Amino acid sequence: MITNDLFAITYNADLTEGRGHTIILGYTKTLELAKAIVADPRFSRYCCMGFQSPDDWKYSVSQKPVLIFEAVDEPFELEKQKLREQALAKLNPDERRALGLI
Structure with missing residues (x-):
């Protein structure tokens, strides 16, 4: 069994008001890459009402342990x-x- 601490990039299922459940878009190995993805203008399609701010990474990126069974x-x-x-x-x-x- 391997445990990796990865950075999950998430968004809200309700893109209108942000009242939906959280969906994981994917994982990265580094915080820098996760921040870069969230800061990219193309990420705005995952933001509520298309509004994107420089602080989005605080809400859209979280460190999560991932267990890999062998x-x-x-x-x-x-x-x-x-x-x-x-x-x-x-x-x-x-x-x-x-x-x-x-």
């Missing part, structure tokens, strides 16, 4: 790991010591 078992192992962490978080230090986890 085997069938990885998503299920990840689920088990999260359950284990939740269970361990409920134990106090004495209980952890009694179980030999400390």
Whole structure:
């Protein structure tokens, strides 16, 4: 499993009033490239009412971790790991010591 922090370029589904859900246009590896895409005049077609401002990148670009699975078992192992962490978080230090986890 590989985790990459990528920059998502997003826009609103409702281009009239901006009250729709967020749609991911795509991902970039660098913030600079994401800012350049959002600053490009052609990006105005994804802006509400076609209005584009220099600050659009603050709203249209966000860093997101992307998980890339390389085997069938990885998503299920990840689920088990999260359950284990939740269970361990409920134990106090004495209980952890009694179980030999400390």
